[in-house]
Amino acid sequence: MHSKISDAADAEEPSADVEALLADVEAPLSDTARDAVKIVISGGFGVGKTTFVRAVSEIDPLTTEAVMTEKGVGVDDVAGVEGKSATTVAFDFGRISVTERIVTYLFGAPGQSRFRFLWDNLFLGAWGAVVLVDTRRLEDSFPVIDHLERKGMPFIVAHNRFDDSPDHTLDAIRGALDLADGIPLVACDARSHTSGKDVLVALLDHLHTLSAAQEAAS
């Protein structure tokens, strides 16, 4: 689609391309939007991250890519070499305008540990995360939960109930995940706008509790 030849043509006559681009922007942000909040939706492969973002987002989820760097560990560091490697990673996102002033961007982050470097980049500056879990493959969520706990990033866990999911109670899931008492665990249907919104409200509720406690302590 984007061959060099067609791009050369675009460079000479950009207007047609730009009009197509502008026609494509549904639901532009309000001119009063000043502050963007980043929230990360993570979880194992096929757990419903993109479905979740699609259900709550006011735009069709978009995909882009970025070159992400990862600090090398072990031998490289000892040798004094600048141990950084760069990888190009694709990720998707959506957005919700919550007030005239504030917009929330929701980023889907794969939960496999080989995406660890992506987490550091996406979690940077994020308010918090939702970890989606599937009881048929609960262990897929262990790496990202461990990572969030180590980084002290606020998060909640949402059980995406698939139609053929075994019927587990939230208590049983909490036990299997060895989740700390203070971390909320909720059930959801990632396909549902209302259910997805409830999950985000649960995350914000949790953040509010943490933030108020920190303020009271200082």
Place this chain on the structure above:
Amino acid sequence: MMRWDVHEQPDRLFAATGGRSRAYTEFDLVSLVVSESEPAVGMAPEAVQILRLCRHPMALVEVSARLRMPVGVVAILLSDLLAEGRISVRHPSSGAGGGGPSASWGAAAAPARLPDTGLVREVLVALKNL
């Protein structure tokens, strides 16, 4: 799903950024970009597209997705437009891990820092009422 591989078009990216590859540090993924001028004759097509896209505020990451150019390349183009006064940028005010104006794309994550309680409450109440 749209995918755009940087390796398919190295010449275009090299031309668009003047050969620079360093990630600029003043932009967060969700920094909101707003045009402050109309496209002028002779401007690079990418700059024209950014100015048109950002007539209403748009986050860096969304500009990147809609232009189908990697985030780092768009950040470089934006810093040029910012230096020329053609855009303004509204950086995120807070966030765990530091989301302020000094936050950089590609840096190691800082320890988590909680957002302001009042701001969290504002978002929480608004979300509930959506």
